[in-house]
Amino acid sequence: MEDLRNKARELLAAKAVQVVVGYGRGTGASRRAVFIQSAAEAGELLFDNACRQNLAVYLMKPEVRKLGKMALVAIPATLRTILQLASENQIQDLELLALVPDASGAVTQLATFAAIEAHVVLQDNDLSAAEKGELQKYEIMGMEQRRQFWEEHFSRCLKCYACRAACPLCYCSRCTVECNQPQWIPVPAHDLGNLEWNIMRAMHLAGRCINCGDCSRACPVGIPLHLLNQKLISEVYTHFNSRSGMAAKADHAMSTFKPNDAEDFIR
Amino acid sequence: MSDFNPKIVAFVCNWCTYAGADLTGTSRMKYSPQVSIIRFPCTGRIDFMLLLKAFASGADGIIVSGCHPNDCHYSSGNFHARRRWIVFRSLLDFLGIDVRRVRFSWVSAAEGAKWAQLVNETAEQIRLLGPFKRYHQLRGLGVE
Amino acid sequence: MAIETTSIKRETLEKLFSNWLSEGKRILAPKKLGDHVDFALVGSLAEVSLDQVQTVQSPKIAVFPRVEELLAFQSTDGNVQLRERDLAVLPETVIFGLRPCDAAAFASLKAIFDWDTPDKLFSARLEKITVVGLSCSRADEYCFCTSVGGGPGAAAGSDILLTDMGREDFLLEIISEKGRQAVRSVSAGLQPDAAMDKESRLARVTPAFTVEKISSVLAALFDDASFWEKQSLRCLGCGACAYVCPTCACFDIQDEGGASGKRLRCWDSCGFGLFTLHTSGHNPRPLQSQRWRQRLMHKFSYMPERQSVLGCVGCGRCSRACPVDMNMVEHMRAVAEAKP
Ligand code: SF4
Ligand code: SF4
Numbered sequence: 109m110e111d112l113r114n115k116a117r118e119l120l121a122a123k124a125v126q127v128v129v130g131y132g133r134g135t136g137a138s139r140r141a142v143f144i145q146s147a148a149e150a151g152e153l154l155f156d157n158a159c160r161q162n163l164a165v166y167l168m169k170p171e172v173r174k175l176g177k178m179a180l181v182a183i184p185a186t187l188r189t190i191l192q193l194a195s196e197n198q199i200q201d202l203e204l205l206a207l208v209p210d211a212s213g214a215v216t217q218l219a220t221f222a223a224i225e226a227h228v229v230l231q232d233n234d235l236s237a238a239e240k241g242e243l244q245k246y247e248i249m250g251m252e253q254r255r256q257f258w259e260e261h262f263s264r265c266l267k268c269y270a271c272r273a274a275c276p277l278c279y280c281s282r283c284t285v286e287c288n289q290p291q292w293i294p295v296p297a298h299d300l301g302n303l304e305w306n307i308m309r310a311m312h313l314a315g316r317c318i319n320c321g322d323c324s325r326a327c328p329v330g331i332p333l334h335l336l337n338q339k340l341i342s343e344v345y346t347h348f349n350s351r352s353g354m355a356a357k358a359d360h361a362m363s364t365f366k367p368n369d370a371e372d373f374i375r
Numbered sequence: 376m377s378d379f380n381p382k383i384v385a386f387v388c389n390w391c392t393y394a395g396a397d398l399t400g401t402s403r404m405k406y407s408p409q410v411s412i413i414r415f416p417c418t419g420r421i422d423f424m425l426l427l428k429a430f431a432s433g434a435d436g437i438i439v440s441g442c443h444p445n446d447c448h449y450s451s452g453n454f455h456a457r458r459r460w461i462v463f464r465s466l467l468d469f470l471g472i473d474v475r476r477v478r479f480s481w482v483s484a485a486e487g488a489k490w491a492q493l494v495n496e497t498a499e500q501i502r503l504l505g506p507f508k509r510y511h512q513l514r515g516l517g518v519e
Numbered sequence: 520m521a522i523e524t525t526s527i528k529r530e531t532l533e534k535l536f537s538n539w540l541s542e543g544k545r546i547l548a549p550k551k552l553g554d555h556v557d558f559a560l561v562g563s564l565a566e567v568s569l570d571q572v573q574t575v576q577s578p579k580i581a582v583f584p585r586v587e588e589l590l591a592f593q594s595t596d597g598n599v600q601l602r603e604r605d606l607a608v609l610p611e612t613v614i615f616g617l618r619p620c621d622a623a624a625f626a627s628l629k630a631i632f633d634w635d636t637p638d639k640l641f642s643a644r645l646e647k648i649t650v651v652g653l654s655c656s657r658a659d660e661y662c663f664c665t666s667v668g669g670g671p672g673a674a675a676g677s678d679i680l681l682t683d684m685g686r687e688d689f690l691l692e693i694i695s696e697k698g699r700q701a702v703r704s705v706s707a708g709l710q711p712d713a714a715m716d717k718e719s720r721l722a723r724v725t726p727a728f729t730v731e732k733i734s735s736v737l738a739a740l741f742d743d744a745s746f747w748e749k750q751s752l753r754c755l756g757c758g759a760c761a762y763v764c765p766t767c768a769c770f771d772i773q774d775e776g777g778a779s780g781k782r783l784r785c786w787d788s789c790g791f792g793l794f795t796l797h798t799s800g801h802n803p804r805p806l807q808s809q810r811w812r813q814r815l816m817h818k819f820s821y822m823p824e825r826q827s828v829l830g831c832v833g834c835g836r837c838s839r840a841c842p843v844d845m846n847m848v849e850h851m852r853a854v855a856e857a858k859p
């Protein structure tokens with residue numbers, strides 16, 4: 109922890125960055141995002157297993173961006189988000205620094221996209237065995253059972269869009285749900301509006317989601333949104349051999365194609 | 376179920392399938408009348424949202440069809456579309472929505488007979504599956 | 520009426536549940552759903568979860584549901600026919616086991632919906648609820664009822680207030696005529712209060728700020744952009760806080776169905792950027808900090824000023840639901856301590 113704080117002090121004092129976005133104390137035992145703008149505040153920084161939010165979401169928030177160059181305390185998902193955002197031309201190289209604390213508390217500073225790429229390839233970027241197992245549980249269910257499972261969950265959706273807000277890759281300044289001429293997605297949170305919203309969200313993140321899980325954690329009514337994303341992560345990997353957030357310049361699974369993509373379902 | 380006349384919406388591209396369907400007509404081939412054709416410039420423009428809108432507006436089945444690979448008027452629109460369909464179908468299936476209600480095909484401008492067959496087969500399939508009431512009712516659920 | 524204090528056994532309460540149901544009332548109560556507790560329709564006392572600090576959503580869903588039909592319309596050749604809601608068929612609802620803060624929240628909702636032109640649908644729904652509160656024996660770090668005029672055993676807003684005295688005994692306070700009617704069917708089973716010590720069963724919630732202090736600072740803080748920016752840097756601008764809040768009353772109106780369809784009312788939130796976006800493209804609140812300020816100002820300044828009631832009852836739901844841990848009580852403390 110002291111390593112991280114010292115690093116932050118050093119960067120802020122040298123004016124190498126204007127803000128360090130990291131984790132600090134939250135309510136109870138929780139952790140929350142803190143925005144450290146002076147060396148004197150660096151003592152607020154914390155790092156432990158409770159630090160789970162993907163702080164890359166703040167890279168796309170105008171008020172935070174306005175603060176100046178940012179150092180971002182990064183967990184594995186954060187690094188992949190940075191690369192994905194870079195590949196979507198949302199951030200430029202050298203616009204930010206990533207600070208990666210390891211289990212011992214030592215901090216690696218990654219200053220370029222190239223350095224982040226080199227770090228990311230060493231991570232395990234596949235779905236975990238537990239995640240694959242959970243997915244499979246639903247894949248082998250009967251269709252009707254799956255329908256009921258999702259119908260029950262979606263019927264509780266409040267359309268609060270916390271999932272969207274928490275997602276660092278849902279950065280559109282005007283989301284499709286806000287396009288009302290015509291009204292693509294019904295505004296009311298009735299079962300149709302909720303189903304269409306959740307299908308749209310999943311589709312727009314296909315080939316882009318980096319599996320941080322913040323959507324599910326954000327959902328106040330506990331809809332397991334991560335399952336949808338993970339399903340599409342696994343499909344995109346199986347069919348197109350593509351994984352999001354691995355390189356700052358990359359072809360996107362859903363905006364490219366291969367002439368020999370599967371078409372056994374097309375007659 | 377014999378008196379069930381399925382509503383089928385066909386999203387087709389202008390250059391191949393629409394012309395193919397036209398050929399079916401000018402060749403005086405008969406096919407199932409339950410289909411409403413909606414013409415698009417290219418399959419690349421047939422967003423999944425349009426398919427959802429069709430279901431929400433009462434469709435029981437959907438056909439999506441365009442130029443064969445390598446024949447796209449805009450060279451790669453159909454390749455892009457194919458990728459999206461692969462993902463969209465898996466998502467529908469994962470959500471427990473019967474993917475047999477959405478039929479994908481390539482029909483060229485010369486394949487009038489194939490178009491007739493595609494529509495007939497789809498109509499038969501949807502007749503077997505029955506009305507898509509579950510989906511049509513969704514708008515009313517959750518309104519107090 | 521004067522509060523009448525009695526006590527009731529759990530088994531009598533169970534009887535009361537079946538009586539309510541056979542009288543055709545719905546019962547909305549906290550229920551365990553997966554790993555959280557939320558309001559749902561229940562068929563017996565056994566289904567009710569009593570020991571959580573709070574539910575995810577608030578009981579406002581009984582009077583201001585997520586989506587409701589305001590009217591139906593049919594347009595033929597330019598003639599529009601309207602069909603209004605039949606208010607007589609709205610269900611009688613007993614809201615059981617809600618916390619005193621939630622019970623108090625109906626007054627805030629009423630103040631908004633009945634402000635100038637009374638909202639018929641809302642009023643009819645409100646008319647048809649019976650509020651059976653349950654005192655809190657536990658609180659958490661998000662609760663702050665005692666800072667906003669409430670308390671873990673406060674009676675305001677309830678028709679009946681229960682306090683779990685342990686050993687299957689509940690203290691039962693009848694607060695309104697509606698409450699008296701609701702327990703009439705078991706009145707023989709109510710025992711006069713045998714000097715039960717209610718206080719001893721209540722959670723301790725230490726006040727964190729005073730409303731007087733807040734209202735004296737807030738207006739002057741309005742223009743302090745850097746204060747609000749600092750307060751809201753991590754806020755993401757979703758609708759979670761407003762949607763779970765028992766007093767948030769903002770809504771959007773949507774017509775669905777083309778020539779023949781329905782006019783629906785659904786929740787909206789001042790946290791969304793779109794909330795104040797004009798057709799011209801101008802947005803008077805383009806920044807999240809301004810939207811966060813609006814949230815606090817509305818609850819603690821505008822509502823008290825215009826409707827003589829606070830827009831917050833201290834239930835803490837917004838903070839528990841917030842994906843980035845914006846903790847209301849902390850923010851209010853910051854306001855109280857600010858030097859504008
Ligand atoms: S759901 Fe789609 S349109 Fe909306 S913010 Fe996310 S990516 Fe953008
Ligand atoms: S966070 Fe949950 S409740 Fe809110 S819009 Fe997303 S899925 Fe719906």
Ligand code: SF4
Nearest residue numbers: 764831832834835837
């Ligand atoms: S603002 Fe928060 S604490 Fe206050 S009533 Fe609403 S949800 Fe409860």
Ligand code: SF4
Nearest residue numbers: 754755757760790841
């Ligand atoms: S305070 Fe939290 S719940 Fe409310 S808008 Fe901000 S991020 Fe969403």
